[in-house]
Amino acid sequence: MLTTVALIISVLLQLIAVVSALWLLRYARSRIAWMLIAVALVFMAGRRAIDMALHLGNELSRSIILLNEWLGIAISIIMAIAVIAIARILYTLNKSEQQREESEKRFRTLFHNSSDEIFLVDLKGNFLEVNQVAIDSLGYTERQLKGMNFKDIKTQKYIDAVDENLKVILARGKHTYETEHLTRNGRVLSLEVKSRLIDYQGQKAILSIARDITERKQLERKILRAVINAE
Numbered sequence: 001m002l003t004t005v006a007l008i009i010s011v012l013l014q015l016i017a018v019v020s021a022l023w024l025l026r027y028a029r030s031r032i033a034w035m036l037i038a039v040a041l042v043f044m045a046g047r048r049a050i051d052m053a054l055h056l057g058n059e060l061s062r063s064i065i066l067l068n069e070w071l072g073i074a075i076s077i078i079m080a081i082a083v084i085a086i087a088r089i090l091y092t093l094n095k096s097e098q099q100r101e102e103s104e105k106r107f108r109t110l111f112h113n114s115s116d117e118i119f120l121v122d123l124k125g126n127f128l129e130v131n132q133v134a135i136d137s138l139g140y141t142e143r144q145l146k147g148m149n150f151k152d153i154k155t156q157k158y159i160d161a162v163d164e165n166l167k168v169i170l171a172r173g174k175h176t177y178e179t180e181h182l183t184r185n186g187r188v189l190s191l192e193v194k195s196r197l198i199d200y201q202g203q204k205a206i207l208s209i210a211r212d213i214t215e216r217k218q219l220e221r222k223i224l225r226a227v228i229n230a231e
Contacts, residue, residue: 033085040078043071117191117210120200123170125150125162128205137212139184155180155188165195169206173197178213190214 050068112132120129130145138145138153150162158179168175174196181189195208 033082033089036078036082036085040075040082043075043078047071047075114209117212119150119208119210121150121206121208123166123204123206125166125206128200134210137183137189138181153181153183155182166206169195169197179210181210188214190216 047068050064050071114131114133117134117137118129118131119127119134121127126149127145127147130142135142135145140148151159154162161177161179165175165177165179168177174194176192176194178190178192181191183189190213191210192213193208193210195206198205198207200207
């Protein structure tokens with residue numbers, strides 16, 4: 001009796017596994033592998049049903065017994081093929097993950113070794129990432145900057161321009177403009193910023209590269225004063 005109950009439960013569990021395998025088809029990268037697994041599970045349920053019939057003392061024809069044997073062979077072949085297919089998928093995923101890590105490492109290297117300030121912000125101007133040059137120039141820690149918005153480092157003259165620049169970037173996908181940053185110790189930096197809309201971790205973000213043009217601006221003002229004085 002106990003064996004019969006165990007066989008019935010085994011058949012039911014395998015049928016549930018078949019339904020689960022078919023449900024996973026919509027999400028699986030290899031539909032063939034999961035279809036093969038579903039077929040193998042159906043065959044396994046069939047074998048359990050034959051085993052249960054034999055256990056109950058039912059006389060089965062030689063063809064049914066032969067079918068049971070061939071089902072066992074078919075299950076072995078199908079599962080082997082499915083495992084190979086899944087192994088190939090896992091190998092591809094592992095290789096893709098390695099490539100992603102290498103790409104991220106290269107990005108980090110370029111990001112932190114650039115001679116310009118680099119900011120990665122969300123669509124509202126909140127900082128997601130900042131490079132070491134920006135940290136050194138502004139005088140804040142990385143943690144402090146990641147809790148701030150672009151408006152928090154602008155001079156009063158350019159605070160209102162932040163929203164306008166964001167609108168232009170979202171509309172055009174890129175934008176080049178001049179602005180001023182206010183460091184933690186109150187120093188004003190003049191910068192030329194090139195911003196571009198990018199994909200970052202599955203979402204849209206804005207990558208901005210800011211080049212310090214403070215000396216150039218100071219020189220321009222000196223030249224302008226010299227021209228005015230000369231006139």
